[in-house]
Amino acid sequence: NAGVMQNPRHLVRRRGQEARLRCSPMKGHSHVYWYRQLPEEGLKFMVYLQKENIIDESGMPKERFSAEFPKEGPSILRIQQVVRGDSAAYFCASSPTGATGELFFGEGSRLTVL
């Protein structure tokens, strides 16, 4: 029973490049959440998606960041024209419903921007 799968685990980009982070939720889970984790800042909610819909993107920067969860395939968090400040661990979590508080996290994607 596979858990939440994220890839790549580590990604290095130069300033100005694009970063694509992928997340496959647990089987049977239709709710996906993306978080960013920075040292000393804790976990920050970015976006909440269900299949083909962005439900809440209030935590995502308005520029350069986008997310999708297509009908087929993984959820993708896309960061365009990366800057050094985007360096962080990005975690995806899924849940079977939207309201239990129990999230199942992937192992994260660690983005380093040179």
Place this chain on the structure above:
Amino acid sequence: AQSVTQLGSHVSVSEGALVLLRCNYSSSVPPYLFWYVQYPNQGLQLLLKYTTGATLVKGINGFEAEFKKSETSFHLTKPSAHMSDAAEYFCAVIPPRDGNNRKLIWGLGTSLAVNP
């Protein structure tokens, strides 16, 4: 705005000693409460949660937490620390009137070190 405070960003205990990690929330109405654990280079994993009912909640790996409304606290304890307990621990809450996962409010985490 509701907040979660974890007192002590770093806690160090000896193997076999009591583990006590503190969490306080700010809310006039008790929220749903959670503890998650993050082992090095891994994602977070739910340890235990309180929604309603018995205020002493037991979780995995021998951890438990007690909801104390009068103290607005949800401290995490384990009677005897094991080396494998070394990890980052996060307290989180959901406001009771908006029980949606995206509303989870996270503490900054407490890093637990266990010394041999």
